[in-house]
Amino acid sequence: MNDETSQRNIPPHFEKLRDMETFTEAMFNRIVAFQERLHPAWDAGKPFDERIRDLPLHALIFSNPDRDPATHAHTVAPFYPLREEMRQIAHCARQVAEQPVVCDFHSRNGFLGSLLGREGVSVIGIHDPADKPNQIPDFYDEAVFTRSAADYQSVDFAFDVAFSAWMPAGHNRTPEIVQYRPKLIVFIHTDHIDESSGRPQTGTMAAFRELPPHYRLVAAWSITRPRDLLHEIWPDLTPSIEETRHVKIYADEPWHGIDVGAELPPATPYDWENELDMALTALEAKAHLRDKGFPV
Template sequence: MSFNILREMEPFTQRLFNEIIGFQERDHPAWDESQAFEKRIANLPLHYLIFSNADRNPETHGPTVAHYYPLQKEMQTITDYAKQVADKPVVLDVHARNGFIGSLLAREGLDVIGLRDGKEKPNQIENFYDKTCYRMENRCLSDIDFPVDVLFSSWMPSTVDITEDVVRLNPKLVVYVFTKHINEYSGERQTGTSQSFGEKLPASYKIVDEWEVTRIENLLNEIWPDLSPNIEEKRFVRIYANTGFHDIKINDNRPPAKGYDWEKELLMAETAHEAKKTMKERGFPING
């Protein structure tokens, strides 16, 4: 790994804290629903894709923006698969919440329909979706009676298992984003159940791709001690294809993803972590 970007750490840190403070004080366009989605996600701090804003009431609202930070290369990979099962695939974002994650998927060239379930706590930023390519509907998955090509299940609520609805709709592709993390207070999985998309999923579905993203412990705090610590969290993505699509593959000639603005902060933090690890291994005395 090259550590060259760390030469820019001082000005980078200044910008980082300015953006975090601006978001905290609601000066960032993300809070303004009248702004275009592209402007709302520009310079969105990584901090607020790990933590919520300080003024959020957890009794009434879910995360300020989203449960996790998505990577653009993931959205492009999912899109590659989706476009191989239909010319104009109908994509259903079944846990839409504010539409943030689903809109990032839609912006890669898909028409996505988001389902917002009124039983779930709304995000602190309740509407955060791209109206040019994402359609939000306030209805439940059990109400859907039209053909679905791709079912996108991102961060299924704890204790929920939508496998039976998947069987009923029989989509060509199922994308499942989840974590196996157990809530230390409730003792339940943070997403879904251990049976979600398990043995109840018909044998006609095969995993055609899967990967994991690890949010390392104290991702920001170890580099910038004034920022909050976090636990390690592993996020998993599985793509299931139905009969007739088991041989689909991603486009190996696709140009590299540019990455979202928060990925710049992620790269800087992960590079700094790796640099500290390397220095420790070589016996250099460092703080932390």
């Protein structure tokens, strides 16, 4: 096979990998800046837009090296969210109320709730006493996210949507959440078992498994983070396990037939998704070369 034929056989979306050297240098600079606390994410006085700009994917997979896991949860968040899924969740919320209010039951530092709120819903975050504080304790957008002193047992405000993302390990908050009879329940979890403790990484295996019959699953998807997502492409970065997280949206009886937004038009992704796209493309390219018989 000559070079011209080889060029034609290269999938067009691999072209972006020609800029890998420049991309890698910029990415490593972002990672180092974050680890040295030079990134605006660490400054609660900065606008949320500035704090999430150029936030490295690495910071959403790994916690900072100086975090003490005995006292603090993830530095930023337990997983990397995608813009398209936040938009779909918000779209579903708008099907059940003109100005939907979302109760973020495990709000932690407000990062995930703020991203959801920026898609056109109001989010009120409550504290779960089983949660440790994030290393960045306050990371929220005041324009769309507010904190409440309530906890999961004593929510004292009206809301339309229950948002349960990464229920604290070993705890099942399903009965308390269901008692408020939200119009929608959004449940984000993983089935991964923590090898050190033998417990599910999120909640319990019973969480949201047996809901009252008036609730129906109306939308669901899963996002898998490949094993060694970053390490496989950039060996200097830390290895990581494969992890699949699941998103499930349950609707109460009057809203079983809502439009769940499965075909929303594309929108600008979060900055960390650019790094995710490059990593996934590079993994695909390596697999492509292996299939062609090249040792990579």
